[in-house]
Structures are given as structure tokens and as C-alpha cells.
Amino acid sequence: MHGFIAVYLRELLILKYRLKRQLAGMAVSPLLYLVTFGYAMGDVIQIGEQSYLHFLIPGLVAMSSMTQAFSIATDINVARFYWNIFEEFQAAPITNLSYVAGEVLAGMTRALMAIVVILLLSLPFGVVLHYGPWFWLGIVCNSFVFSSLAVALAMLVKSHADQSLLTNFIITPMAFLGGTFFPVEKLPVWAQMLLSLLPLTHASRAIRASALGESVLWWDYVLLLSIGALCFWFALSSVNKARD
């Protein structure tokens, strides 16, 4: 337990020192999307009864909770390859579970902060959605999946360049395809089936349904939690591989 707190607290301290930069980073891309797609093209695109902004904001929330949770991998890599801080954790009498849990929670914390930033940014656009328990639970599940995946991959890569490659090939495509910017239901059935393999598709659906006040599908949550548990276990079993 003490190890978990130490690992988590260290990430929070680093976050605190970089707070301004971090918040700016969390704000930039959602703001660009809101302005270009929501504001400038809002009248052109209409999805169902609602304006595109109503569709877009939950999508941005799903996307950011993924990218921000996943970005904990970058911090772990910097600590591991440039600052050698990872040795401090390896040399401490703490369990692998403490380490993984501390880092995963740090990634999730970051994701939650990013969501608060997005919701604040969306206020001036005059869109207020339903931000109830299912909405937040969706974010928690989604960030749990990607934070755990990030920790697992950060343990396995051999350099920071490898990590960027993974981000480019896994996270960026998923950000666009996972039901964030367009309704998956409009695609042909084969494409829908393909995209339903992506965890983000389920997260977008759950987060959007709850934000628009529609009924959510419970299996989206169960599925995300199961994938998250799998990734967490994967992270746990990868820690020793980072020891040469």
C-alpha cells in the first residue's frame, strides 16, 4: 500500500509542477475540434435531431479520456530511459502490483482532469448535456483500459521511439474510428462489426448515450471493465520484463 501511494504521489507532484502546460495540452485539440467541426460546420452537419456539437462533445470526451490516460506511457518512458527514475522503484521494497496500480491511477487521474477541461470549454458553445453517474463511469472504465495498456506497453518497449510508433499505430487510428466523430451505425454492417472490436467504440457509445440522456447498454461497461482487467494483468506481468 505504501508503495502504491508513493508511486501515485510522485506522478501527482510532477503533474502539479507542469500543471499549466498540461492543462494547455489537454485543451488544445478539443478546442480545435469544437471550433472547426462544432462551430464552423455545426450548421452543415446534423445528426438526427441534434446539432453536431451534441454528438461531438461526448466523442471528444471518449477520445481524450483515451489519449490522456494512454499518455502516462510517455511519462513512464521519460522516467525510465532519460532520467533512470524507474530504478528507484525497482530498488524499493514494493510489489509490482503497487507500482502498476500507482501508475494506472495516475493515468486515470489525468484523463479525468482532461474531461473537466473539455466540459468547461464546451460551456461557451452553449451545449449542456447530462453528466450523470453513467457518464463518469464510462470515462473511468475507458481510462482504466488505456492507462493499463499504456503501463504494459511502457514496460515492454526498448526505447521511447518504439513507444511513439505504438501510439501512431494503435491510438491515433482508434481515436478517429472509435465512434468519436461519426456515427458508427451509418457504416455498412461489416465495418460496424470491425469497429466493435475497438474498446473505444464501446466507450464512445456508453459515454454518448449517457450524456444525451438515452439508456446505456450495460454490456459496454462490462466489456470495458473486462478488457481493462486484462490489460492490467498484462501490465503486471510485464514489469519484470523491464528488468534486464
Added chain:
Amino acid sequence: MREYTITQIQTIMISIEDLHKSYGKTQALNGIHLQVEPGELFAFLGPNGAGKTTTIRILTGLTRLTGGKVNIGGSDITTDPIAVKRLCGIVPQHINLDSELSVYENLDIHGRLFALSSDVRKQKIRELLEYIELADREKDLVKKLSGGLKRRVMIARALLHEPKVLFLDEPTVGLDAAIRRRIWALIKRVQRDGTTVFLTTHYIEEAEFLADRVAFIDLGAIKAIDTPGKLMEQLGVWALDQINGDDMETRYFTTRKEAAAYSASKDTGFTLRRVNLEDVFLSITGKKVL
């Protein structure tokens, strides 16, 4: 019935038996045997690539061994790594502080990792910052400190949880002479206060000045092991360097008189000096440490 307290007197702090380590085809360690007693200041002296860092990393649980046995303070590194880690403090070769955090925060996180309570952490951090003469810099961010100060913070951090053994990997590499001497004084003080010290170095003077016992390591094996005095005695006390064109030849003598007599019998230039560990290293391994 009377109760007896059995006090087990520990006579071995570090025990290494037939230690092997390979990285793929590279054989980094080729069967190291070694024992270090409690309170001893032990030095590993060897050139770059000899296997010094690999040994320290294995002893402290950072790297996994591929053969042999390591026991520290009665616990086996393979079967009970967490117990071993509690006993060890490490100052690695490269700076590994969180440079964006303050000195105090770096130490505080370390204390938490070793499960020190909040009161103990506060008190020990204060004490150690005094000890390394950095009490006025606790709020400074680590990135603002010089290299020598960073080393001192790393030593304080390694001592925070009161380890039984302090490992230092090339503790003064890249530091200038005056700062090096301060670090040496600090290391001596740590030993005097009861901690076993295991350090690696490729500086002759460092091993000579600090160590109770020195092991020469080359190509992943120990070539000689003894006190600096006994190691040097094997060669003699005085060394006479004679320059022959591009080559330098060194002869060793037990007394100054013999050396003087020899030099008088030749008519080339000589330099007379005391034998040092470099001479011993060279005579055993056929190469220089640096």
C-alpha cells in the same frame, strides 16, 4: 524456566557464490566469488566494461542473475528480493533524481517507498540534509543543483531508510578534485557510523584512500582480492619508471636504497615513486585500469 535470547552474530554481510550474468551472447560476469563483512568498506576496482555495474545491479535486485547465489544480510536475492532491498541503499553511477521535483520531495518519495512513517520521514530528511550540508537547499528543484550536490542528495536518499549496506557505483565520476574529496569524507563517515559500504571505481586513488579491501575485476572475473597494503606489498614499495623511446619500463624495489643503486648503474632518466594499485593491477591483468 529461564528464557534465553539467542543473538546470532552475523559475520558475513554480503556473500556471492559463483555469480554469472550473460546478456545474450555477452558474458558480463564469469563466476564471481566474494564475501564482505559487516562494517567493511569494500571496493571493486576495474576498467570500463569489467562488470562492476552489473554486479551492483544484481546485488540490489535491479538486474536478474543468470547463475550462482547472492545472499545479503541473511536473505537470498532470488527468493526474497524484497527483504534484500530493505537492507540496501544504492547510489547509481548516473544521476537518477527527479529533476523537476524539489530536494525534499525526492527524499520524501523515497521514504514513502520504504514505508517510513510521516514523522520519521520528516525527522530523517532534516537530519540527512544537515549531514550532507544541504539543509538550506531542501526547497530547491533538483535541476538547479550542481553535479556534486546531486551526488550528495543521492547519498542522502540512499541512507534515508538506514540501510545495512550502502552501494555506490563510481560515486565521484566526473567530479572535480575538491568535490571528490568531500564525497570521500562523507563515505568514510557513513562507514564510521556503522554501515557496510560496497563501492566500485576505476580511480586508483579512490580505492587506495577509501577501501579496507579491494577486489580487482576484469572481464567479469575477480583477479585479486586483499587490502590495498597487502596487494602493493607483493610488488614492492618503490617503483622506478624508466623511459626507453616510446616505451616505459617499470621496476619495483623494497627499499629506496636498492632503487637508487639500480638507477645509478644506468645512465638514462628515471622517475622514482611509491608503488600504487595501478602497478599491481597492471602486473596482474597486463592492462591499465583507465
